[in-house]
Amino acid sequence: xxxxxxxxxxxxxxxxxxxxxxxxxxxxxxxxxxxxxxxxxxxxxxxxxxxxxxxxxxxxxxxxxxxxxxxxxxxxxxxxxxxxxxxxxxxxxxxxxxxxxxxxxxxxxxxxxxxxxxxxxxxxxxxxxxxxxxxxxxxxxxxxxxxxxxxxxxxxxxxxxxxxxxxxxxxxxxxxxxxxxxxxxxxxxxxxxxxxxxxxxxxxxxxxxxxxxxxxxxxxxxxxxxxxxxxxxxxxxxxxxxxxxxxxxxxxxxxxxxxxxxxxxxxxxxxxxxxxxxxxxxxxxxxxxxxxxxxxxxxxxxxxxxxxxxxxxxxxxxxxxxxxxxxxxxxxxxxxxxxxxxxxxxxxxxxxxxxxxxxxxxxxxxxxxxxxxxxxxxxxxxxxxxxxxxxxxxxxxxxxxxxxxxxxxxxxxxxxxxxxxx
Numbered sequence: 001x002x003x004x005x006x007x008x009x010x011x012x013x014x015x016x017x018x019x020x021x022x023x024x025x026x027x028x029x030x031x032x033x034x035x036x037x038x039x040x041x042x043x044x045x046x047x048x049x050x051x052x053x054x055x056x057x058x059x060x061x062x063x064x065x066x067x068x069x070x071x072x073x074x075x076x077x078x079x080x081x082x083x084x085x086x087x088x089x090x091x092x093x094x095x096x097x098x099x100x101x102x103x104x105x106x107x108x109x110x111x112x113x114x115x116x117x118x119x120x121x122x123x124x125x126x127x128x129x130x131x132x133x134x135x136x137x138x139x140x141x142x143x144x145x146x147x148x149x150x151x152x153x154x155x156x157x158x159x160x161x162x163x164x165x166x167x168x169x170x171x172x173x174x175x176x177x178x179x180x181x182x183x184x185x186x187x188x189x190x191x192x193x194x195x196x197x198x199x200x201x202x203x204x205x206x207x208x209x210x211x212x213x214x215x216x217x218x219x220x221x222x223x224x225x226x227x228x229x230x231x232x233x234x235x236x237x238x239x240x241x242x243x244x245x246x247x248x249x250x251x252x253x254x255x256x257x258x259x260x261x262x263x264x265x266x267x268x269x270x271x272x273x274x275x276x277x278x279x280x281x282x283x284x285x286x287x288x289x290x291x292x293x294x295x296x297x298x299x300x301x302x303x304x305x306x307x308x309x310x311x312x313x314x315x316x317x318x319x320x321x322x323x324x325x326x327x328x329x330x331x332x333x334x335x336x337x338x339x340x341x342x343x344x345x346x347x348x349x350x351x352x353x354x355x356x357x358x359x360x361x362x363x364x365x366x367x368x369x370x371x372x373x374x375x376x377x378x379x380x381x382x383x384x385x386x387x388x389x390x391x392x393x394x395x396x397x398x399x400x401x402x403x404x405x406x407x408x409x410x411x412x413x414x415x416x417x418x419x420x421x422x
Contacts, residue, residue, distance in 0.1 A: 005032040007083050015047065018064045019075055027072075029079055039082045041111025067106075074102035081107075081115050094122050097132040101139060108143055116146055123150045162205045166195060167214055174218040174260060176225050176253060189259045196266055207267045216272055219260045223276045226253040230280060233287040247300065250287065254303040261310045270311075274320040277311045278330060285337055298348040301341050306361070308334055309368045316374040328383050331375050335387070338368055339396050369400040376405045381416070384409050 005012055013030035020026050036043035045051060046063050067075050081093060081103070094100040100119050107115040128136060137154065140147050173188040195204045205211070229249045232241065257277075264270045277284075288297070288304055312334060314320045315327060322330075342365060376384055388409060391402050 005035060005083065007031055007080055014061070016062045017043075017079060018062060019072060020064060020066050021069045021072055022066075023069050025069065025072060027076070029076070031079065035082055039112060039114055041113075043110070071102060071106060074099075074106045077103050078106045078110060078112060078115060082112065094119065097123065097126060097128055098135065101132075101135060104147065105139065105143070108147070120147055120149055124152065159205070162195075163211070166192065166205055166211065170215055170218050170263075174222040174256065176222065176256065179248070179252070182252075185256075189256075193259070193263060193266075196263070212267055212269050215263065215267060216269055219264065219273060220276075222253070222256055222260060223273070223280075226257060227280060227283075229253055230283045230287050233290075234283060247297075251300050251303065254300065254307065258303055258307050258310075261307055265310065265314070270314045271320050274311050274314050274322075277307065278322065278326060281308075281330065281333055285333065298345060302345050305338060305341055305345075305368070306364060308338075309364060309371065312371045312375065313367065316371040316378070324379065324383075327375060328379055331372065331379070331387060335372055335400065338372075339394070339399060342399055343396075365399070372400050373402060373405045376402065377408055381409065381413065385413075 008030050010030045013032060015031050015033045015036065017029045017031050017036075018026060019029065033043075033047050037047055038044075043063065065075060077093075077099070084093065094103070100122055104116065104119040104123065107119060123136070133154075136150060140150050169188045169192050173185055173192055177185055196207060197203060207215075229246065233246050233250060261270075261273060264273050284304060288301055312330065315322055315330065376387055379387075384405065388402060388406050391397060392406075
């Protein structure tokens with residue numbers, strides 16, 4: 001039985017492959033024509049009788065291959081792989097994604113179908129790091145149909161699959177799972193927001209009526225559980241759950257509602273959420289105030305303020321329309337709460353060493369102040385006067401600063417009779 005040929009075996013070699021670069025590198029690899037011809041189209045052509053220089057002395061005994069310095073090792077590897085008899089052995093010889101990519105490019109250029117197939121199978125199956133993925137995106141689309149399977153994991157998904165995963169994720173993200181799944185829930189919420197946000201790319205799906213309806217139902221169920229938590233906090237009956245556990249549930253639901261508010265705002269379906277928050281406002285403030293001894297109270301109050309600010313903004317700027325009486329009640333309820341809460345939060349955001357313990361949104365207070373001004377100026381002038389009187393007599397007059405509302409009220413009051421022809 002004849003021993004298998006080995007690359008570099010000068011005693012049996014009948015052809016030399018000269019690998020050369022523009023930098024002057026020149027390596028001679030002793031090969032065997034029957035292997036090169038069988039497994040590589042480029043060498044089959046070069047070593048055929050039809051090649052223009054085949055009659056020149058020694059031209060069939062030496063084949064020069066020019067390449068870039070960066071591809072030199074990949075050319076050597078391709079030549080070595082031509083000597084591997086079976087695909088099973090090829091699978092163990094790629095030495096990572098980047099090396100396999102380099103080999104694939106050379107194998108495609110030289111026309112080595114067995115190596116191309118094995119390399120594609122490897123790259124299609126193994127995990128990629130982020131930088132490797134970017135390299136694959138840069139290289140593979142230009143390599144033709146034989147390399148397309150590598151890109152299968154990157155292809156756009158059909159709309160029905162996107163809808164299915166979105167609906168499953170929104171149901172989980174609003175289901176108030178146990179604290180052991182908090183990280184999973186946060187991840188789902190983050191990806192849901194990413195899916196519907198327009199940035200450098202268009203949103204992954206458009207919120208049609210079906211999606212909006214499901215989102216509203218999910219948030220409605222979330223709010224129902226939040227109301228149950230409120231009732232438990234305000235209940236005077238002895239219960240199996242401790243006060244600390246109740247506050248943890250309260251805080252967890254507030255976080256979910258804050259996130260849901262952002263989703264609803266992006267989808268422009270805030271009305272039901274605003275209505276539910278308005279109806280629960282008295283209980284929310286009462287529950288927050290009566291639990292002021294808990295260690296989490298500052299963070300809870302901040303989260304309450306953040307959600308309230310989004311709700312009041314929707315009302316103050318006409319996104320959601322409410323009757324005058326409800327708007328007046330909301331101003332009288334949330335303005336004092338915001339006034340009392342800001343000093344507490346500002347003093348608690350740094351520790352004794354001046355390090356930030358948690359960081360509220362820098363624009364939160366300014367945005368909330370502007371919302372209050374807008375809401376006040378939309379009330380009947382008599383109600384405005386009542387609110388402004390209380391503000392001018394309050395020791396915390398600096399926040400919220402209602403100077404703009406005061407100036408507009410003074411102007412409107414002074415010219416009212418003339419403007420209205422009274």
